[in-house]
Amino acid sequence: MTAVSVKNVWKEYDGRVVLEQVSLEVEPHSFIALVGPSGCGKSTFLRMLLSAETPTKGDILVEGERLPGEPTADRGVVFQRYSVFPHLTVLENVVLGKEFASSPLLGKLFGKAKKQAREEAAEILTAVGLGHSLDLYPSQLSGGMQQRLAIAQALIKRPRILLLDEPFGALDPGIRAEIHVLMLKLWRETKMTVFMVTHDLSEAFHLGTRVIAFDRPRNRPEERERYGATITHDLAVWPPKYPVSDTHFASGGTTRLLDELEALPGRPGVGH
Amino acid sequence: MPYVRTTFNGFVAVIAMIPPLAILPILFIIFGLGETSKVALIVIGVAPVVMRDMILRVDEMPRELMVKAQTLGASTWQIALRVVVPQMMPRLIDSVRLSLCSAWLFLIAAEAIASQSGLGYRIFLLRRYLAMDTILPYVAWITLLAFALDFGLRRLQHKAFPWFAGRA
Ligand SMILES: Nc1ncnc2c1ncn2[C@@H]1O[C@H](COP(=O)(O)OP(=O)(O)OP(=O)(O)O)[C@@H](O)[C@H]1O
Ligand SMILES: [Mg+2]
Numbered sequence: 031m032t033a034v035s036v037k038n039v040w041k042e043y044d045g046r047v048v049l050e051q052v053s054l055e056v057e058p059h060s061f062i063a064l065v066g067p068s069g070c071g072k073s074t075f076l077r078m079l080l081s082a083e084t085p086t087k088g089d090i091l092v093e094g095e096r097l098p099g100e101p102t103a104d105r106g107v108v109f110q111r112y113s114v115f116p117h118l119t120v121l122e123n124v125v126l127g128k129e130f131a132s133s134p135l136l137g138k139l140f141g142k143a144k145k146q147a148r149e150e151a152a153e154i155l156t157a158v159g160l161g162h163s164l165d166l167y168p169s170q171l172s173g174g175m176q177q178r179l180a181i182a183q184a185l186i187k188r189p190r191i192l193l194l195d196e197p198f199g200a201l202d203p204g205i206r207a208e209i210h211v212l213m214l215k216l217w218r219e220t221k222m223t224v225f226m227v228t229h230d231l232s233e234a235f236h237l238g239t240r241v242i243a244f245d246r247p248r249n250r251p252e253e254r255e256r257y258g259a260t261i262t263h264d265l266a267v268w269p270p271k272y273p274v275s276d277t278h279f280a281s282g283g284t285t286r287l288l289d290e291l292e293a294l295p296g297r298p299g300v301g302h
Numbered sequence: 303m304p305y306v307r308t309t310f311n312g313f314v315a316v317i318a319m320i321p322p323l324a325i326l327p328i329l330f331i332i333f334g335l336g337e338t339s340k341v342a343l344i345v346i347g348v349a350p351v352v353m354r355d356m357i358l359r360v361d362e363m364p365r366e367l368m369v370k371a372q373t374l375g376a377s378t379w380q381i382a383l384r385v386v387v388p389q390m391m392p393r394l395i396d397s398v399r400l401s402l403c404s405a406w407l408f409l410i411a412a413e414a415i416a417s418q419s420g421l422g423y424r425i426f427l428l429r430r431y432l433a434m435d436t437i438l439p440y441v442a443w444i445t446l447l448a449f450a451l452d453f454g455l456r457r458l459q460h461k462a463f464p465w466f467a468g469r470a
Binding site: 077080100101103105106108109111112114115117118121126127129130131134136137138167168169178183184187189 | 364365366367370371372373374375376379381385386388389
């Protein structure tokens with residue numbers, strides 16, 4: 031449940047304006063789909079939300095606080111490619127997030143702590159449908175499985191915000207539909223605020239609670255240097271994907287991933 | 303961090319430019335005519351090339367992976383330890399395999415110039431007598447050794463880093 035507020039953000043590369051006057055108020059637990067022509071700065075915008083890039087001007091606030099200067103564990107990410115570590119197995123890829131947190135010096139867990147972390151990772155992997163592929167290397171997975179792995183890897187850190195850059199662009203329609211179902215389920219259950227870049231409008235409207243289009247209002251060749259892209263359309267998706275109060279899902283009888291996760295050993299349970 | 307790397311990079315680049323054979327006499331003066339000089343020559347000749355190759359490989363790693371590691375809560379040290387170094391190991395083996403060629407060159411040259419033993423020494427000794435029939439077996443030996451070493455490294459890479467062979 032995280033609100034994001036983007037205040038008049040500009041981004042220039044070497045004096046060339048890429049994004050200008052981007053302002054956006056995002057309610058907690060939104061699913062924002064970002065669309066726009068190639069090269070208009072969608073990935074740049076996402077990288078700024080991630081702190082992998084800093085705005086030239088303007089501010090980005092999360093829950094009222096300025097973003098830190100570096101990517102942190104409260105914002106997860108899935109890229110179209112290169113989101114998983116090729117030298118680690120499926121299970122190790124997910125355990126890694128736990129190991130970074132609990133072992134500053136070696137980045138590795140041993141004994142009981144390791145066993146516990148592996149159990150938790152296996153649980154999440156089962157939830158995304160990779161329960162039977164724990165010991166495979168990423169190169170042995172299909173594209174869809176790799177993206178599921180990347181999602182699981184991000185989820186183990188319980189991010190408040192999840193950033194997706196064309197995550198399903200390379201998948202065939204069948205696999206994509208399956209992953210859409212999974213994505214919506216995870217979004218509802220974890221209450222993350224999600225930003226997803228996509229080139230597929232139907233995907234944008236199917237998944238998003240709000241679709242934001244970037245474009246360059248001035249796009250003559252001589253104008254390109256000085257004028258960047260900005261938000262040209264901002265559409266709320268109808269019908270809403272969940273009651274605004276969210277009570278419907280809180281009282282619903284569906285198995286909730288978050289509960290399953292919270293119920294794991296070593297974690298305090300949450301009442302609701 | 304980037305600053306350290308640039309400096310280091312430049313340093314290695316300059317070192318790599320020095321023709322190793324040209325400093326062979328210096329090595330003989332420092333280390334004498336024994337094995338140490340030969341080993342030193344091979345190390346000086348091969349190490350900078352391997353190091354530069356490794357630096358290039360690290361630069362080649364997708365930035366996305368580093369960002370991803372940061373979003374998983376990794377520190378710079380943890381990224382080096384758990385992400386960069388493990389991915390560089392099999393590439394290091396590749397690099398060493400390629401460098402073996404020049405390593406042999408340095409070894410034979412060093413032995414030919416100033417040694418009382420070794421394969422290079424014998425080949426160049428026999429050259430004086432135009433003893434082609436005895437030189438050829440030595441060449442065959444060296445080739446066999448080189449091949450075995452290369453094969454061994456490849457096997458090691460395959461066994462120790464199974465993820466490397468099948469990667470996309
Ligand atoms: N590191 C950089 N240095 C200089 N220019 C950059 C950099 N990153 C992006 N750009 C420029 O910023 C513009 C926007 O790039 P960006 O990758 O954000 O586009 P995009 O909307 O994600 O496009 P696509 O849909 O093709 O992924 C491009 O013109 C690109 O050349
Ligand atoms: Mg992009």
